[in-house]
Amino acid sequence: MDGVTLHDLKQFNVPKGNVFHALKATDEGYVGFGEAYFSEIESGAIKGWKRHNRFVLNLIVPVGKIRFVIYDNRKDSDTFGQFEEYILSPDGAYKRLTVAAGLWVAFQGIDEKTSLLLDIIPEPHVQNEADSLPLDSIHYKFSL
8 A cells, every 4th residue: 555564674683571662763664753652452442533634653563463454545645545454463474564644554463362553653652643533434344
């Protein structure tokens, strides 16, 4: 999808607990640092829809498994009207999802336990920077 990239991340297995890489200033997708925050999502729960107007998101899932759905309603985009789905987890292919400003994002916990999301944004959070819509306002069928 136009404005979305998926980046391989390194995971180091060490005897007393694994180390999960997230983002370096030299990585593709890095556009500055303003804030990093964690968000939990319960199994089967869905959060969204949210669209950031200025922020590029860098999304990492170090615990559990989360399905991200991106919807593009930017009229000037090559992927206008399209949905794209990404599943992030530390198991298997550990990755970082970079999402451009202007795209709608919703996500669903698809692990049996609570999942954890890390989001790294280029500015400190600002109250009115993002738009939100009720889940049923963008027609997408989530399934487990």
